[in-house]
Amino acid sequence: MFSSKKVMLAAVACIVGFMLVLQFQTTNQSQEETRDTRDVWQLRKDLSHAKKRTSKLNNERREVEELLAKYQSNADQQKVKTMRNVLSELKKEAGLTQVSGQGIVIHVEPLVSGSLIGEPYHPITAQLLRRLINELDAYGAREIAIAGQRVIATTPIRNVNGEIYVNDRSIPDVPFKIEVLAENARKLHNEMVVSDSRREFAEAKLKLTSEPVRHLVLPAYDQPILVQYMKPAKGES
Amino acid sequence: MWLPIIGLMLGVLLGLLANIHIPNEYSNYLSIAVLAAFDTLFGGIRAYLQNQFDDKVFVTGFFFNIFLAAGLAFLGVQLGVDLYLAAIFAFGVRLFNNIAIIRRTLIARWSTGRGKES
Numbered sequence: 001m002f003s004s005k006k007v008m009l010a011a012v013a014c015i016v017g018f019m020l021v022l023q024f025q026t027t028n029q030s031q032e033e034t035r036d037t038r039d040v041w042q043l044r045k046d047l048s049h050a051k052k053r054t055s056k057l058n059n060e061r062r063e064v065e066e067l068l069a070k071y072q073s074n075a076d077q078q079k080v081k082t083m084r085n086v087l088s089e090l091k092k093e094a095g096l097t098q099v100s101g102q103g104i105v106i107h108v109e110p111l112v113s114g115s116l117i118g119e120p121y122h123p124i125t126a127q128l129l130r131r132l133i134n135e136l137d138a139y140g141a142r143e144i145a146i147a148g149q150r151v152i153a154t155t156p157i158r159n160v161n162g163e164i165y166v167n168d169r170s171i172p173d174v175p176f177k178i179e180v181l182a183e184n185a186r187k188l189h190n191e192m193v194v195s196d197s198r199r200e201f202a203e204a205k206l207k208l209t210s211e212p213v214r215h216l217v218l219p220a221y222d223q224p225i226l227v228q229y230m231k232p233a234k235g236e237s
Numbered sequence: 238m239w240l241p242i243i244g245l246m247l248g249v250l251l252g253l254l255a256n257i258h259i260p261n262e263y264s265n266y267l268s269i270a271v272l273a274a275f276d277t278l279f280g281g282i283r284a285y286l287q288n289q290f291d292d293k294v295f296v297t298g299f300f301f302n303i304f305l306a307a308g309l310a311f312l313g314v315q316l317g318v319d320l321y322l323a324a325i326f327a328f329g330v331r332l333f334n335n336i337a338i339i340r341r342t343l344i345a346r347w348s349t350g351r352g353k354e355s
Contacts, residue, residue, distance in 0.1 A: 005290050009281055010244030012299050016274045017248025018255075023267050025252070026259045 095152035095221040099143050103181040103216040104189045106132075108174050111205045124174060126159045128204060129166075132197045133157075136180055139191045143181040143218050147171040150221040167223060174206060185212040241282070265314075266307045269321050273306040274299065276328040279335040286342045302328075 038046065070082040091097055108124065133151060136144060144151040149166040158165045165171070182188040192198070192210040201208045259267050277299040284290040306324040313320025 004292060005285060006240045008292050008295060009278075009285065010240040012274070012278055012281065012295070013241040013244035014248035014251070015299075016271070016278050017245040017250075018252045019248075019267065019271045019274055021249050021252025022257060022259055023264065023271050025257075026261070026264045026267065 094225065095143065095150050096225075098217060098220045099181060100215060100217040101142070101181045102185040102212070102214055103142075103179060104185050104192065104210045104212050105216065106178040106180065106192065106208055106210045108176055108178065108201070109207045109209070110174055111202060111207045123162060124164060124201075124204065124206060126157045126164055128197075128200060128206075129157050129164065131200060132178070132208075135195055135197050136188075136192075139182075139188055139195075140184065141180045141182050141188060145179045145218045147176040147178070148219060150219055152221050152225075154225065155221075167221070179216055179218055181216060181218060185214075188212075241278075265321065266310050269306040269310045269324050270303045272325060272328045272332075273302040276331050276335070277302050279332055279339065283335045283338050283342070286339060 067082070067086065071079060073079065088097075092099070129146065133144060133146075146157075146166050149155075149169055149171060151166070155167050156165070160170075163170050180188065189210050189212040192208070195208075198208045277295070280298065281290065281295045284295070306321075306328070309324050310321035313322075
């Protein structure tokens with residue numbers, strides 16, 4: 001029937017095909033994304049997270065649509081009023097107004113009392129402050145002011161000749177205060193008690209103590225905000 | 238001539254069904270081995286068309302080439318020299334040669350077949 005030569009060729013072709021597919025699958029597999037290995041619990045968590053986000057986005061959309069409707073209303077008086085409202089809202093969001101509410105006050109002090117002669121404390125560094133701010137933000141801080149300087153989205157914190165500059169203004173050496181507004185001051189206070197920053201400040205021979213305050217007033221950001229990378233969009237008429 | 242193609246299909250099917258994955262570290266060796274296997278396969282087809290086919294030479298060549306290529310690649314990795322390039326070069330050149338000869342033989346057969354018909 002079949003000559004042995006042909007059978008041999010076929011057998012080798014079979015092996016070649018097998019190897020080819022293996023190679024193909026291997027190279028394809030390495031390009032594939034890593035497998036989704038979340039279990040039911042994680043999936044449920046992610047789902048609820050996504051749902052929350054959806055509802056938040058929907059709320060935002062509704063607000064924006066209402067605003068749009070107000071803009072489009074015919075009465076000029078109404079238009080100007082709406083614009084004023086929006087402007088003040090945006091100013092508040094950008095940190096250009098004084099804000100008040102409940103929050104915590106964080107005192108930064110030397111770990112060892114100044115009257116004791118011994119190892120001098122290290123001066124506070126910009127990095128420490130930045131990490132502290134990151135941590136506060138992560139724990140739900142709304143507004144932050146460092147030694148009377150309001151921290152906004154573009155606030156620089158720099159080390160200049162051994163001094164710390166916040167908003168391009170030098171802040172005094174320790175001790176100073178950091179004021180933080182939060183929705184839930186008690187919770188933020190508790191979280192600061194066990195925070196990483198506390199340990200990091202302690203390593204720099206500085207002590208962080210926080211106390212919840214019922215009413216706190218944060219100063220406004222008092223310098224012009226430079227907008228470097230934004231341009232007004234051309235709106236539809 | 239259909240039997241080798243059926244064999245190839247069978248191999249592809251088996252590979253797809255087996256769903257085996259080679260770890261990434263070994264995929265280099267596999268690619269060299271695939272190249273060697275191709276070289277031998279086309280060499281075999283050429284020999285078959287030229288009526289010089291020998292089972293023993295073919296089968297031993299197949300396995301020997303695969304292991305030699307993979308071994309060369311392995312040695313290259315150990316020595317830090319890209320020895321697998323030698324295998325790729327040799328097999329690549331031979332692959333082209335063999336395919337060229339197969340093409341010529343087939344064309345020659347086809348034209349002689351037509352010559353007889355007319």
